[in-house]
Amino acid sequence: MPAWLLYTFVTVILVLSFTALFFFTVTRGALILRAVMPGKPDDADHVYPIYSNMRLIRMIDFQPIIAAILLFQYDRLVSAITAGLLKTNLRGKNVLITSCAFGNVIPRVVTAAVDAGARRVLIADIIKNELDHAQSKLLAYPGKIQFLEENATAMKQADASVDANVIFFLLHELPHHLKGQALKEAGRVLTPGGKLYLAEFHRPDLWVLRALSWTYFKVFEPLGLALWDSHDPLKQLEAMGGFTCERRTVFFGNFQVIVATKNAA
């Protein structure tokens, strides 16, 4: 093997290993360490440092990195949500974004909601740094947006107070017993006829993708695998009752967007 090829190969392996180790340290590794450290339990114990430490948030939140993590389907998934919002008459109504996310999803959802007539957009997250970071991307809408430091599993919002609720890749990071609780809260705050837009991982149709995805979840995000079966959000919403749901899967079934419309009482 020529020396340059060997060097290239070794460099690629080192870069990939370093990247994997870095992401493991700032996600699951940190949670494992947190679980064995003394201290009072906290509602945000399941949140990775990449979402709570401002330096890490700023270091990682670059569109190409985020797009790559979602296998370059990010734009498609966000577009499925914004297209739904734009088709809805939200004149004078409230839109909620439950939990922040990296990339341009929040500015795009806010723009779509405002273009559809929304009076106010509420952005809720359990981590204050995430809200501050989201705010830095939303300078164009003074007075329209309210930032709320809130837990998605125990929202302070009144029943039937929002007409659309967007949840982008939150459930796979929640402990299992909180996944259903977050969906219940998402439904509770919706008005009858209001829509929940939920983007998440889904069990891939192709076995190769399924094997890769399974390995990824086992190593980095073990709480996500339950979305494939025991905590399938569509089944959970249907079991809760009171919703008419549609699910669209993309990229060989690897991702899903669920639109759940709350039925009139």
Ligand SMILES: C[S@@+](CC[C@H](N)C(=O)[O-])C[C@H]1O[C@@H](n2cnc3c(N)ncnc32)[C@H](O)[C@@H]1O
């Ligand atoms: C939506 S998820 C991650 C999204 C996606 N993986 C990404 O690439 O950005 C991360 C966000 O959820 C927030 N979060 C986690 N648990 C929460 C909870 N119980 N209530 C509200 N926000 C929560 C975190 O603080 C973080 O801002």
